[in-house]
Amino acid sequence: MDLAFSPEDLAFQHEVRNWIATAYDDDLRLKMAQSKNGYLDKAGQVKWQKKLFERGWVAPDWPVELGGAGFTPSQRYIFNMEMSLAGTPHPSPMGLKMCAPVVMAFGTPEQKAQHLPPILSSDIWWCQGYSEPGSGSDLASLQMKAERDGDDYVLNGSKIWTTHAQWADWMFCLVRTSSAGKPQEGISFLLLPMTLPGIQIKPLPTLDGPAEGEQEINQVFFDNVRVPVANRIGEENKGWTYAKYLLEFERGNAYAPGLMHMLRKVKKIAALERSDAGGALIDDPDFRARIAELEIAVESLNATELRVFSGRGAGKAVGPASSMLKLAGSETQQAITELALEAVGTYAAPFVRDTWATTNGGRAGPDHAGPVAPSYFNYRKTTIYAGSSEIQKNIITKLVLGL
Incomplete structure (x- = not known):
C-alpha cells in the first residue's frame, strides 16, 4: 500500500481546502462549535449537504454513473480527512450511506429511479427502522408483523431508537413476514413513507439533551399501516441478507x-x-x-x-x-x-x-x-x-x- 501522495493528490487536497474555506460559512461553523454529536438541525444539515451535492461531493462512495464523486482511494482518504479536520458536519448516513447501497444492490430499476436521485440531492430524508423494544443487538428476534393483504402488507408493532424519525420522509424497515424456521429466515426489507396513516412518532428524551432542534431518537408506532408489496426490497423473507449488507456500511x-x-x-x-x-x-x-x-x-x-x-x-x-x-x-x-x-x-x-x-x-x-x-x-x-x-x-x- 503506497501512502505517498502524488502531485495530483496534493492538488486535490488544495482544492478541497479552498472549497471548505468558502462553503463552510460562519453560520455553519458557529452551530457546529456547539454540536454535541457532529450533526446539525435538519435545516443546517440540508444546507450543508446541498452544497456538497452541488459540488458533486456528497456521495464519495457512490458509482459515478449514479452521481458519485469518482474519487480515487487516495482522494477519498484526503477528502474525508480534510472534511473531518475542518470540523464540517457529518452528512446524514441514513440515506446516502445505508439505504442507498441496498437499493443499488438489490432494488428494482423502478426503485432505483424513485429513491436514489432524491437521496443524492437531500430532498428526501430517511430514518432506519431496525431495533425494537427487546430486539436491539439481537436484531433477528424482531417481532413487528407485516401480514400480507392483497397487494399490501399490514404493519403492526413499533421501532425504537429511531434517529431523526421526526424529520424523516421515508423509513427503511425490517419486518416479520414469517415465523417459520430460524428467526433470520422470516424477515423482509420494506421502504415506506412516514406520512402513511397509522404511524405515530414519540420522542425519547436522553441524557444529552435535547437542545432546541436537536431531538435525536424516537419510538415509532405502527397501527395497521398499509405498505404496498411493491415497496419491498428483494425477495420476501430474505431481508436479513439485505440487512447484513447494510450493516457493513453502517459499521x-x-x-x-x-x-x-x-x-x-x-x-x-x-x-x-x-x-x-x-x-x-x-x-x-x-x-x-x-x-x-x-x-x-x-x-x-x-x-x-x-x-x-x-x-x-x-x-x-x-x-x-x-x-x-x-x-x-x-x-x-x-x-x-x-x-x-x-x-x-x-x-x-x-x-x-x-x-x-x-x-x-x-x-x-x-x-x-x-x-x-x-x-x-x-x-x-x-x-x-x-x-x-x-x-x-x-x-x-x-x-x-x-x-
Missing part, C-alpha cells in the same frame, strides 16, 4: 479522521484550562501521557482503515472487518469524550439538559466547555448502536479469527 465507516479532529479539540481545551499545579493542563505530564495513548490508538486505527478501504477501492467488500473498525472507533470516541470532560472539570458540573446550547441563557463557563458534557453523554451510545461491542467481538471471533 465500516472511517473513524480516524473524525477522531483526529476530536483530539485536536481536546488539546485546544487543555491549552486553555489549568492543571492542579497551576500551569496549562496540556503541559501536565499525566495528561500528556493520556493524549499520547489516544494518538497512538487513532494512528493505528487510521493505518487499519487505509488497508481496508484500499481493498474496497479494488472491489473488495468490507465484510467482517467492519466490526473491527466499529469496535475500535466507537470505544476510542468514548475515551476522547471522557478526557475532554476531565479537561473542562467543574465547568461540566452545571450541565442542564434543556438549556446547554443557549449561549445567552447564563450558561456557566467558557464557550468551549458548553458542548463537552452533552457530547460525553451522547457518545455513551456509540458502543451500543449498529451492534454493541460484545456483538462486534463475537463477529470478529467467528468470522475474522475463525474461532
Whole structure:
C-alpha cells in the first residue's frame, strides 16, 4: 500500500481546502462549535449537504454513473480527512450511506429511479427502522408483523431508537413476514413513507439533551399501516441478507479522521484550562501521557482503515472487518469524550439538559466547555448502536479469527 501522495493528490487536497474555506460559512461553523454529536438541525444539515451535492461531493462512495464523486482511494482518504479536520458536519448516513447501497444492490430499476436521485440531492430524508423494544443487538428476534393483504402488507408493532424519525420522509424497515424456521429466515426489507396513516412518532428524551432542534431518537408506532408489496426490497423473507449488507456500511465507516479532529479539540481545551499545579493542563505530564495513548490508538486505527478501504477501492467488500473498525472507533470516541470532560472539570458540573446550547441563557463557563458534557453523554451510545461491542467481538471471533 503506497501512502505517498502524488502531485495530483496534493492538488486535490488544495482544492478541497479552498472549497471548505468558502462553503463552510460562519453560520455553519458557529452551530457546529456547539454540536454535541457532529450533526446539525435538519435545516443546517440540508444546507450543508446541498452544497456538497452541488459540488458533486456528497456521495464519495457512490458509482459515478449514479452521481458519485469518482474519487480515487487516495482522494477519498484526503477528502474525508480534510472534511473531518475542518470540523464540517457529518452528512446524514441514513440515506446516502445505508439505504442507498441496498437499493443499488438489490432494488428494482423502478426503485432505483424513485429513491436514489432524491437521496443524492437531500430532498428526501430517511430514518432506519431496525431495533425494537427487546430486539436491539439481537436484531433477528424482531417481532413487528407485516401480514400480507392483497397487494399490501399490514404493519403492526413499533421501532425504537429511531434517529431523526421526526424529520424523516421515508423509513427503511425490517419486518416479520414469517415465523417459520430460524428467526433470520422470516424477515423482509420494506421502504415506506412516514406520512402513511397509522404511524405515530414519540420522542425519547436522553441524557444529552435535547437542545432546541436537536431531538435525536424516537419510538415509532405502527397501527395497521398499509405498505404496498411493491415497496419491498428483494425477495420476501430474505431481508436479513439485505440487512447484513447494510450493516457493513453502517459499521465500516472511517473513524480516524473524525477522531483526529476530536483530539485536536481536546488539546485546544487543555491549552486553555489549568492543571492542579497551576500551569496549562496540556503541559501536565499525566495528561500528556493520556493524549499520547489516544494518538497512538487513532494512528493505528487510521493505518487499519487505509488497508481496508484500499481493498474496497479494488472491489473488495468490507465484510467482517467492519466490526473491527466499529469496535475500535466507537470505544476510542468514548475515551476522547471522557478526557475532554476531565479537561473542562467543574465547568461540566452545571450541565442542564434543556438549556446547554443557549449561549445567552447564563450558561456557566467558557464557550468551549458548553458542548463537552452533552457530547460525553451522547457518545455513551456509540458502543451500543449498529451492534454493541460484545456483538462486534463475537463477529470478529467467528468470522475474522475463525474461532
